[in-house]
Amino acid sequence: MIELDKKTQTFLSSKLLCVCPLCKKYIYGKDIDITKIDLSKIKRWPLSIVHCHAHNKHPLHALTIYLDANFSIRGREASGFLKIQT
Numbered sequence: 001m002i003e004l005d006k007k008t009q010t011f012l013s014s015k016l017l018c019v020c021p022l023c024k025k026y027i028y029g030k031d032i033d034i035t036k037i038d039l040s041k042i043k044r045w046p047l048s049i050v051h052c053h054a055h056n057k058h059p060l061h062a063l064t065i066y067l068d069a070n071f072s073i074r075g076r077e078a079s080g081f082l083k084i085q086t
């Protein structure tokens with residue numbers, strides 16, 4: 001696993017990545033556990049991360065965030081139709 005140094009971890013955790021287009025929630029690095037991503041397991045960029053949340057009277061929905069290798073947002077997509085089967 002590639003370890004990020006403490007300074008980078010703190011920076012990424014508090015970094016505002018994007019605003020959810022559906023509920024207007026501010027998504028920060030810590031919301032998607034950005035510092036826990038195992039970079040050595042990533043085969044392909046941009047990386048897609050799904051963040052499920054309920055906010056601002058909006059019921060649970062999924063926000064897909066596309067991150068490039070510099071942890072910059074390349075795209076985002078919200079889906080209000082969600083079914084998680086385990």
Ligand SMILES: [Zn+2]
Pocket residue numbers: 020021022023024025053055058061063078
């Ligand atoms: Zn949202």
